[in-house]
Amino acid sequence: SERVRTALIGPAGENRVRFACVVQDRSHFAGRTGMGAVMGAKNLKGIAALAPVGAGGRMEVADPTGVAAIQKWMGQNLNLVKGLHDLGTAGGILSLNGSGGLPVRNFRAGSWDRAEEYSGERMRDTILVKRDTCAACAVRCKRVVELETPYRVDRRYGGPEYESLSALGNLCGVSDLYALAKANELTAAYGLDSISTGAVIAFAMEAAERGLLGPDRAGGLDLSWGNAETMLALVEAIAFRRGLGDLLAEGVARAARELGPEAEAFALHVKGQEIPMHEPRVKHALGVGYAVSPTGADHMHNMHDTAYATRSRSWEHAQTWGSFGLQEIHGFAEEKMRLFYYHVNFRHAQDSMVMCHFLPYSPEQQAALVRAVTGWEDFDHWELLRVGERANTLSRLINLRQGFTAADDRLPARFFEELPASRTGKALDPEGFARAVRYYYELMGWDPETGVPTPATLERLGLAWAAERR
Ligand code: SF4
Known part of the structure; x- marks a missing residue:
């Protein structure tokens, strides 16, 4: 039935392959971090949901007109993503x-x-x-x-x-x-x-x-x-x-x-977690993102330096957070790492909303969407950013509890060596990289040496309760 939706593991999850994933409706994936193995270990083969018939199957939102307006904007601006429509993400191979x-x-x-x-x-x-x-x-x-x-x-x-x-x-x-x-x-x-x-x-x-x-x-x-x-x-x-x-x-x-x-x-x-298919010697801040990601090397809640090297839509949206110039793809300039801080935390916020990263909505539009769905009238993009910071910091606390330390915020040695056959690749500088990680901790309100969130940060984010459970 079209009304049934599934989230299943396959033989990989049943056999507890460490990187087994969860498959939704055969061709959509919660792909990374081995959640399929977790389900397999719990003997949970899958979850199926049956949508109610008629109006009961529709989700109630506070402002249906507001939600429809944002959806309509996307339909009217498909030219912004026409390459993605035409070639899919596979369009990235040649570029x-x-x-x-x-x-x-x-x-x-x-x-x-x-x-x-x-x-x-x-x-x-x-x-x-x-x-x-x-x-x-x-x-x-x-x-x-x-x-x-x-x-x-x-x-x-x-x-x-x-x-x-x-x-x-x-x-x-x-x-x-x-x-x-x-x-x-x-x-x-x-x-x-x-x-x-x-x-x-x-x-x-x-x-x-x-x-x-x-x-x-x-x-x-x-x-x-x-x-x-x-x-x-x-x-x-x-x-x-x-x-x-x-x-x-x-x-x-x-x-x-x-x-x-x-x-x-x-x-x-x-x-x-194995490295995704993006080269940190071409995008240096991305390398920092791999290292500090709470889930191991990840390219989604991460910044791709190339997006800020030109007056792209991402760069225009970045002006929401402050005044940022164009960025070099190499190096760890303080301005770039500040941009990294905003970008990464906003990605965590989008993940909390279950919002696709490819849609070219501005931060303000995404906050408007939350308002339209929830009816929270004073919720703005700064509050949405705080949701991301909170998710990121809470993940940090969980990792600390599980025994990870700042020493795990590292990159494999290969990325500090030169990259053959690359027009724009450049080896990462170990000292600059270490400084960038420390600066990121500072921006997050974590101790710059240990990467442990400070009591003041936990208080600001409403996470003091979580620290007590570490
Ligand atoms: S939600 Fe994102 S991943 Fe899914 S079809 Fe739209 S752009 Fe592609």
Whole structure:
């Protein structure tokens, strides 16, 4: 029935793969941090909701006209996101390759000569059969692909996003669009985080290249870079924890511990979460964001420096928080890190609203949406920012309680080395990076050395109660 909605785990969650995800309606994902494994550990296979019939199925809001006006604005301004509609997030493949920010072979190069073979444009012109959407969104950035041969790909699982193409593709040296479409379908069907899946396969390929993962352990698989059949076989093996898949299902941090200290040098993760498909040597503040994110390396509640290097819509919206000039993509200037503070906390606020990050609404419009839904008349964008700060700080307290410290706000050593084949890549400066992390703590009202929220900050955010439960 169209009235039923589901949030399910697949075999990956049942087998407690550390990066199993939760799949909504087959092609939408709570992709990161292994929530599928948590559900699997609790023997919770899924949740299904049945919408009531008629008016009872509609959500009550305080000001329906206000909500409709904001929705209508989006419909009238689709030109702002026409690239996203046309190519989906996969539109990023060629632009990132051009700037040298496409992670190739486990972040060892920033571009390669195969990007066009599986780009958003190539997907649109070959296997795309439909553009899908999330509930009530006019942008329709979701892909639906279908294929009969050489692999059968079921359209009910949607189609690959940029992150999936990049992680299972360039990160592993694979450029076969059909194999990538199949791998995307399998990660969706099995309930795997496609970013971490690609990252752990790339890790295995580098381990094999360095002689740390021999043929016995590989179980007969050829772990050469670019082997699409191996990539597909490993997706399956990971979901069902078969052979080498059982080790890789533990994620790169644990797998590296098993393979020995030499492997830890190229186990690319932060707080156990594999790095997403954005290069911190091209966007330096993004690297700080990976390090300080409460959920480990994350590209969504993070700032992409390139968005503020031109007079973009993001840059215009930033003027809401103060007067900001254009920013360099490299370095950690104080003004840029102040912008980072506003940007990241606003992302946390959007996550609390369950608001898509791709929609080009201003902070004021988003606060107006909260007012229209809730009827809270004096709720403005500053209050919304405080919601984000509160969520971010509460996450910090939870991490501290679980044993994380400032020492975990780090980046893998690879990002402090030069990036080959990159027009705009530049190694991060370790001292500047450490200063930027400390400055971020200060802006957050956390102790600049320990990263622990100060009592005054907790009081200001109404979180004193949470500190008592640490
Ligand atoms: S809500 Fe966001 S992700 Fe979903 S279709 Fe719209 S723009 Fe795309």
